[in-house]
Amino acid sequence: MSDVTMTTAAEPDGAPRIAVLDILRGVAILGILFMNINDMGQSIYASFDDIRHLGWSQTDRIAWWLREVFANGTARCMLEMLFGAGMVILTDRVADKANGWVVMRRYYVRNLILFAFGLVHVFILLWPGDILHTYGIAALVAFLFRRLRPQWLIMIGLTLALFQLGGGGYFGYYLTLQTRAQVAAIEAKVAAGAKPTAQERKLLKEKAEKDKKRAEARAKSHNDIAAEDKAREGDFRSWTKAQWASFLDIESQFLEILFVWEAASVMLIGAALYKLGILQGRRSRRFYAWTALIAYAVGITLRVIGASEQMQFGDGPYTFWASYEFARQAMTLGHVALINLLVGSAFGARLLRPFVAAGRTALSIYIAQTLICLWVLYPPFMLGLYGKMTWGPLMVTAFFINAALLVGANLWVRHFDIAPVEWAWRSLVERRVLPWRKGARVKPHAEGSPALA
Helix, strand or coil, X not given: CCHHXXXXXXXXXXXXXXXXXXXXXXXXXXXXXXXXXXHHHCXXXXXXXXHHHHCCCHHHHHHHHHHHHHHCCHHHHHHHHHHHHHHHHHHHHHHCCCCHHHHHHHHHHHHHHHHHHHHHHHHCCCCCCCCHHHHHHHHHHHHCCCCCCHHHHHHHHCHHHHHHHHHHHHHHXXXXXXXXXXXXHHHHHHHCCCCCCHHHHHHHHHHHXXXXXXXXXXXXXHHHHHHHHHHHCCCHHHHHHHXXXXXXXXHHCCHHHHHHHHHHHHHXXXXXXXXXXXXXXXXXXXXXXXXXXXXXXXXXHHHHHHHHHHCCCXXXXXXXXXXXXXXXXHHHHHXXXXXXXXXXXXXXXXXXXXXXXXXXXXXXXXXXXXXXHHHHHCCCCCCCCCCCCCHHHHHHHHHHHHHHHHHHHHHHHHHECCCHHHHHHHHHHHCCCCCCECCCCCCCCCCCCCCCC
């Protein structure tokens, strides 16, 4: 194990840090902009409906393919795993000094404050894709399982993936194929002059109704995209209303339940991986090499199949309806293993060391990404670049923004112990003003609170 893997540092509130977890967090928080920038610089509705609306040149296709196969959902998944690891670190540390109810109260207060930060991110900073409010709720659920053994945490954590595999595989894929085959047989029978039975007429009627609803949904989606484009190219008021409307539309469809389920389940997997020493680099290089190889073999295969299916731009059925969550978790585990493998070498440690600073300032970087994109680059009241960038330029823009933020994070930690948003969050949790500058430490609160969450 390298010094980077095991190096620790103390925060102003006395919390420990583990460098390899900060590296993972730094990579994840910078990677998340590649997932968000298309919804910041182009239509959110289009991302869920027709990705070609964001541009479909050869360069755009390459950019989308790379994003879809190697990155889609993995930054979010890694953050969820790290949140689970932080839960273990936090609760174990506080549990040494307090009873169970105190631990629970403190952890719940911590995440309710994070939930409030998320609402500010949505309604004040105008980012409808915020994850903070979701993580704040999901952490309250995950906390209830924190003392379980790793194998149980993993089993519970896989519930969404298994539900998706079974539900999406059977109802979404198998039954759809079966119904289409039956309808095709009935239509061939009718074309041959035979009279369909009552059951066959019922099946044809149901198919016609589903086709009608699908056409109506497609028309509504196109109207939503057009309305969003118009609003976000207007003025401050129309931009604000469009951002709020997108968030409230997501909430009205009860998708938040799915988001919380996803986050809480992966948090439990992250807690298990931390207890097993996998996240923080305590396993052998051979272990990480094999883990990366197997995880990437599964994840990349499923992702390539899923991306190819999406290129059909049809109504399905598609296998990725069933395999998406397994593919996402597999790719993320591959990234975790690869990073730990790199950190275990002198070259990899030097290469990844700058990401320690990004991990220590992750929450502030996340907010900075929003401020740069939604308050400078794309809004009509500033540079007005909304709708002007296609997939390729969007990804390039994300790269340069992240490069600047990475440099900024490293400059910041040279002079300060804690980043601005982290300082506000943990000061509220501690109920005291924490020091900012290096060397200005104060005695930690009796209960303490870890930097990792």
